[in-house]
Amino acid sequence: MAIPAETFFLRPDTETSLQQQIQQLVVEAILSGRCLPGERMPSSRKLAEHLGVARITVTIAYTELVSNEYLISKGRSGYYVAQNAPSRPKFNLPDQSENTGIDWSRTLGQRFLAHVPVMRPQNWRDYKYPFIYGQSDPRLFDHHNWRNCALKAVGRKDFDILATDYYERDDPMLVEFILRQILPRRGITARPEEILITMGAQHALWITAQILLTQRRTAVIENPCYPGLRQILNQTRCNTISIDVDNAGLPPEKLPDSLDVVFTTPSHHCPTNATMPVSRRHRLLELAAEGEFVVVEDDYEFEISFLKSPSPALKSLDPTGCVIYVGSFSKSLFPGLRLGYIVASEPFIREARALRSLVLRHPPGLIQRTAAYFLSLGHYDAQIARMGRIYRKRRSIMEQSISEERLSLTTQGTFGGSSFWMKAPDGIDSTKLAMSLRQDGVLIEPGSAFFATDEEDPGHYRLAYSSIASARIPDGISLIGKKIREARR
Structure with a gap:
């Protein structure tokens, strides 16, 4: 007896294709035990009529499920649940309905929810x-070439690179492109040992704060500023001083006499978009050399410069190596990419690489290699x-x-x-x-x-x-x- 087609229903709120939805419905039915090994699936015609989709869509979904060993095809008889179809393990778990649990209000050692989020509904x-x-506008992104680069990245030629654990290293192709193409646009020269790939700019800022700041050190931030940075600094428990920005960004003359780190967004201040003049950039670097403090430059939205060419980065004007440069591809490509980088002196990058390896080793190799192809083949420009x-x-x-x-x-x-x-x-x-x-x-x-x-x-x-x-x-x-x-x- 065939499994009734009415067993399956499509969800109207999903963003996956019809073929993928049908595959997911069948897989879930098999893994949950609703469809047992040996049972006959609804015919492609009946399931297509019930779901209101083309018959070829159901046929393609069934064929993919056969290749993944969830179904078998018996010629004219149709499709059946495979005897060796994957299944979920079963456990005899105790009844936890009366478990009062742990008093988390006393157990939590640190809290991370005490911040004001930027108001943005998920829908x-x-x-x-x-x-x-x-947020990205899908009409502006080159989906076709990104897909081709992803396919190229998972090809046989690159598979060993993707499948290998880099440990603390990064994709050399991506690093090479950043060094040769991205950084020169900001007037920056660097060596491979002076760059680290991160999971976006916020990850880079977190790594930087963890290495540079302690409870006894002082950090200066702009006011207003990126809310995520303020929360990162709060977790370090350092002394944080907020300095009001003006129409030219962070005013160097308002810096305190004693400090350790300055965080600034000179290209496009977040959120006012004020741009720091070159003269003010030079003054900030002079004070950093005199006071022996570090400047963390978040080169926020430098790629989105369409009114006129941007000023050189602080890092390019830095004669002493006191600037730590943070860049990201999230705004120029798409925010879900979560890919950024740090450029700094080699001793700092060594520490940053070691800290990153404790948390996630390295960003996924597939993402790094796909981005490297997309950038190097000219699609990024x-x-x-x-x-x-x-x-x-x-x-x-x-x-x-x-x-x-x-x-x-x-x-x-x-x-x-x-x-x-x-x-x-x-x-x-x-x-x-x-x-x-x-x-x-x-x-x-x-x-x-x-x-x-x-x-x-x-x-x-x-x-x-x-x-x-x-x-x-x-x-x-x-x-x-x-x-x-x-x-x-």
Whole structure:
């Protein structure tokens, strides 16, 4: 007797293909014991009719399940659950329904949840006007060539490289490309021993803070700043000093007399987009040499420079080796890639490599090699050029719409970027404004999470244009202006 086709149902909220969904349904039914070895599967025609899909889709899914030994094909008889199909182990576990468990409030040695997250719902794509930062626009990414590079990376030629445990090493192809192509754009020269691949910029900042800071040391950060950095420093229990930025970024003359590390984003300050002038960069380096402190340069969004060419990186102007440079591909490719790098003097990189190996050894070899092919074959440069053209158009539309709605724009980036830092009129809380705008399908990011204290400045908010189509920008900005006018009344 065949298993009824009505046993299987497709989920409307999944992003996988129909073929993959059918495979997942059958695999789960077999592993859970609902479909037993020797039982006949629904015919491809009946299952296709029940699920409302093409018959060839079911046939391809069944064929893949045969190759994975979940099903067998018996000619004209159809498909059956294989006798040797994979199965889950069964355990006789005790009843834990009355287990009161551990008092975790007393057991936890450290807490990591005490921070203000940037307000961003998981279903942000469902909103019509998503002015949110750091998310990719799938229409701008070169999916075809990324897929080809991934296929090339898993080919027979590279398999030994992917399958080998690098221990503390990195993919030499990716390192070579960064050294020859990426760093020279920032005026930086380095050797392979002076670079470490990381799981994004935040991982790089965590490694840097862990090595440089202790409870007895002092770190200076910008205010406002990237919220993740502040939380990283809080966990080191170092003395953290926040210095307010101005229209030119971090002012060196406001640095304290005694400090150990300065964290700064000179290319595009996070979140205001202010750009640090070259004269101010030289002054910061002079103070670092005199005071013998380290500067950690997060070269935030340096690739997204479409208004004019960016200034040289702090690292390129550094004569003493006091700058630790942090770069990332998350904004130029896609945020889920989680691939970044640190460039610093060899003694620091040795320690950073040792610390990384204790946590994750190295970023996945497949990701490193795929990115190396994508970058080295010229797809990365084409991607940057395409993003620059689209972002320039979106930025122009945003500027015009902001002006028409008479919204207050604070600091603008000199070279581009992907967002605007805004200020609501006095008396308007941007967090409440953001929650109210969601009812109209508009997403903005309140600014409170970026400041040293939650109550320091509730009126700022960020509008990004990386995730919203140009055609929707004017209507979205119009809704923001309308909501602000209503709040003022």
